[in-house]
């Protein structure tokens with residue numbers, strides 16, 4: 001049965017009358033995701049892969065879809081691609097404690113094929129809810145699918161990578177998917193993995209520069225409580 005986005009959101013999001021951001025009951029959305037049958041991928045999955053890390057942090061990595069190991073364990077980026085990403089974060093000096101990692105699709109496509117457009121649309125409310133709840137300062141899109149989802153542009157990763165965009169109140173830095181880096185290959189004068197290192201350094205610098213600016217995103221509820 002195809003469920004509408006309205007069904008998904010109604011019981012879980014409380015409109016905040018005093019400001020534009022919506023308050024998301026992320027635990028309730030997660031419960032819905034874990035039981036989701038919105039697309040046919042639910043029939044072949046072992047587990048829904050919701051996300052990992054700090055959903056209250058300021059840095060969000062978005063991948064494509066769970067692979068074999070992620071489907072088995074219910075955790076994103078636990079296979080070889082995830083290990084490479086972890087290694088690069090350590091090398092560059094980005095603390096994993098401030099980051100969350102999610103995917104565009106929460107269920108594994110058969111044989112790790114590309115996500116189909118209708119699967120991305122079915123899954124969209126879950127990632128939208130994660131983004132609305134987290135409100136990250138920096139979003140790193142890993143590969144083509146996450147980049148197109150967030151930029152809402154039909155732009156390829158080789159063109160977009162390493163650039164900074166503003167979307168959803170965040171700075172977006174697209175980079176290659178770590179699986180592409182594992183396959184090797186070169187981009188311009190550098191290896192794909194060196195390009196990722198470079199882009200992640202941009203991410204680290206962006207976070208540092210945002211930290212040194214005053215935070216204007218005051219929670220109005222808390223502010224009212226002060227007076």
Ligand code: URA
Nearest residue numbers: 063064065066076077
């Ligand atoms: N590739 C992805 O895009 N996501 C994962 O969770 C694992 C591999």
